[in-house]
Amino acid sequence: MGGVAGGAGVREAAPERTAPARRPQNGSNHFGLRQKTVTYLVLAPLAILFLAPFAWLISASFQPMGEIFSTTPHWIPQDPTMEGYKGFLNVGDLTKAQQGQGHGDWRWFANSAFVAVTITVLQTFFNALCAYAFAKRRFPGRNAIFVLFLATMMVPGQVTLIPNYLIIQHIPFFGGNDWMGSGGHGWLDSYWGLIMPGIVSAFGIFLLRQYMLSIPDQLLEAARIDGAGEFRIFRSVVLPLCGPALAANAIFTFQGAWEDFFWPLIIMSSPDKITAPVGLALFVVQNRTSWTLLFAGSVIATLPMIIVFLVFQRRFVQGIALTGIKG
Amino acid sequence: MAQPLVRTETDTAPVKTGGRWPRRGSGPALPHPDRRGLPARVWKERSAYVFLMPGMLIFSVFTLAALVFAVYLTFHRWSIIEPDKPFVGLANYRDMIHDERFIESVLNTIYFSGASVPLSMGTGLLLALLLNLPLRMRGLFRMAFYLPVVTPFVVSAILWKWLYNGDYGLFNYYLLQAHIIDDPLLWLSDKNLAMPAVVLMSVWAGAGFSMVVYLAGLQAIPRELYEAARIDGAGAWQRLRYVTIPALRPTTLFLLVMGIISSLQVFTQIFVMTSGGPVNKTTTMVYYMYLWAFKYFDMGYASTLAFALFLMLLVFTALQLRLSRRESGAWAA
Structure with missing residues (x-):
């Protein structure tokens, strides 16, 4: 792009060689140096404003407490420390006192990773199974079930949140529950409770179904x-043809699961089982003071998102275009 | 073992290539060319239900049942810490x-x-x-x-x-x-x-x-x-x-x-x-x-x-x- 703009003068000397309408000769409409400078002068400060909080976050994660709590903020750590990051390297259990005194737990991140990856894999698979049935099979009740799915997409998560909390609590045979689902805590404070409600998404099914409709029946x-x-057809014909849609589904699901906050917040309670967002947020809400640790934890929690974004950048934009959503 | 059976039956599923419908005189344009009873059609397409099963199961519990339960809750005084949860009609809404x-x-x-x-x-x-x-x-x-x-x-x-x-x-x-x-x-x-x-x-x-x-x-x-x-x-x-x-x-x-x-x-x-x-x-x-x-x-x-x-x-x-x-x-x- 930039190269074309730079060589524009040469191109215009040889008319009709490039697409004629692309760049008119009229100087006032030309995107000239002046406009370009103005654009940069608007964009650069905006970009700096958008990036400054990140720069501060990274810098502060290497600053000792005294430096964070100084009246003049330092953008470059004067006395760099790894204390914040080391605070998460503990192995084994923390005493209550340690938890209070600004120790983090590496297991928050492990929990987040485990839960997010599991949900992503299972959800993409189960969504695809359902989507295939809806898109490519004709069976009694198909339309009714599909409309039901669509209709529930209109229900916000908050409505089912409270009943689901109670349902999770009364899952039979788990967490000390009897066959009637009472007596214990069920799936509360367990990975089951975190994962199971997330392994199907009506929206993902809808997205994949739309995509699968474009697969010609003749192939099947x-x-x-x-x-x-039937399963062989699904695995060897349908799935390989749905690459972009599956990728979009997986990326957004992973992103959503990694930063999911409300659900883990209400159902998890053991400090070693909570996910990273909950661990970090509780840290703030309980007014603990070790901001070095908190900033370090924030950097660690952000990294996977940025890596996923950089690796799948193209897919990301495609996915947004495909779905029109961000997880 | 069940595989061949499933396959030959679903072979006839698409409307246009249907093997046994034409002799019954139903054209391909009809929505349900298969005039057999509902149970038979369900049985013929049973593998589709297998595909739907895991999703439907989760969906019925955590969305459908939850939704019904949510409505039910709004008509009750439902405290986790109190044992009885009386019906209160529209009191919550009021x-x-x-x-x-x-x-x-x-x-x-x-x-x-x-x-x-x-x-x-x-x-x-x-x-x-x-x-x-x-x-x-x-x-x-x-x-x-x-x-x-x-x-x-x-x-x-x-x-x-x-x-x-x-x-x-x-x-x-x-x-x-x-x-x-x-x-x-x-x-x-x-x-x-x-x-x-x-x-x-x-x-x-x-x-x-x-x-x-x-x-x-x-x-x-x-x-x-x-x-x-x-x-x-x-x-x-x-x-x-x-x-x-x-x-x-x-x-x-x-x-x-x-x-x-x-x-x-x-x-x-x-x-x-x-x-x-x-x-x-x-x-x-x-x-x-x-x-x-x-x-x-x-x-x-x-x-x-x-x-x-x-x-x-x-x-x-x-x-x-x-x-x-x-x-x-x-x-x-």
Whole structure:
């Protein structure tokens, strides 16, 4: 892009070689040096404003408490320390006192990673299964079930949050519950409770179904005639053709699961089982003072998101275009 | 073992290649050419139900049953800590209408949406227009503005809580340095500043999303429109006003609806940054519901509050569903 703009003068000397309408000769409409300078002068300060909080976050995560709490903020740590990061390296259990005194727990991140990856894998798979049935199979009740799915997309998560808390609490045979689902705490404070409600999403099913509709029926027919079983068709014909849609579903699910806050906040209670967002947020809300640790933890919690974004950047934009949403 | 059976039966499923229907004289145009009874058709397509099973199971428990249960809760006084949970009819709904804190939470939520949605969309549009120009380092700029969207919300909230800190925060420091203010502001503990502060943080966190969607919208505008406008003598401003903005209307509508839906559900920022304070000035509907459910343990009333939110959202979600259905084709292309 930049190269084309730079060579514009040369191109215009040889008319009709490039697409004629692309850049008019009229000087006033030309995106000239002056406009370009003005644009940069607007963009650069905006970019600095947007990035400054990150720069501060990274810098502060290396500053000792005294430096964070100084009246003049330092953008470059004068006395760099790894204390914040080391605060998460503990192994084994923390005493209550340690938890209060600004120790973090590496398991927050491990929990987040485990839960987010599990939800992503299972949800993408189960969504695809349902989407395939809706898109490519004709069976009694299909439309009714599909409309039901669509209708529930209009229900905000907050409405089912409270009943789900009670449902989770009364899952039979788990967490000390009897077969009637009472007596114990069920799936509360367990990974089951974190993962299970998240392994299907009506929205993901809808997205994948729309995509699968574009797969020609003849392909599936051909596979059937070749003797492929139903699951074989799904795995070897349908799934490979849904790459972009599956990727979009997986990326947004991972992102959503990693930064999910409300659900883990209400159902998890053991300090070693909570996820990173909850651990960090509780730290603030309980007015603990070790901001070095908090900033370090924030950096660690952000890294996976940024890595996923950088690796799948193209897919990301595609996904937004495909779905029109961010997790 | 069952495999061959399944296969040969589903072979006949598609309407046009059906093996045994033609002799019954039903044409391929009929919706249900198979005239056999319902159980037989269900049995023939049983593998489709197997595909649906895991999803349906989770869906029935955590969405359908939960929804019914939520309605049930609103008609009961349901406290986790009390053993009996009596039926109270419409008492929860009556209480809600007369609950001043509830009314206040609705107003706060509308305040938040009304301020944060237009601001993030406006910022996003501005950024998209600038980044749609032939510049060097466009990718870099785009990433800079998109980074806050990628950042976990809790992290953004924590970070901004510190930036707003009365004694050590960067906002006060630079505003004092620039002599814009004479005394440090209390931002999140000031009843007039708390909500604007939360809004500003949310705009920072959300503008990049609008930007990316607007960029996609801008790139879909046909060049010929601009050429035609140029020939008609339209200047840059007029082209923006009469070509770009109208052409972006579907994008704007989409962002508006999505933005309203998600901003009405605001919770994380409030929980981390203000805990609903000072004096309830930032208690939004979802935060208020959270308080009733998990601080006062009254699930019945909290569920009623959730339905109030549902009602407010319903208009917008219905609109969103129509939009996404209409545009899913255009978006995918």
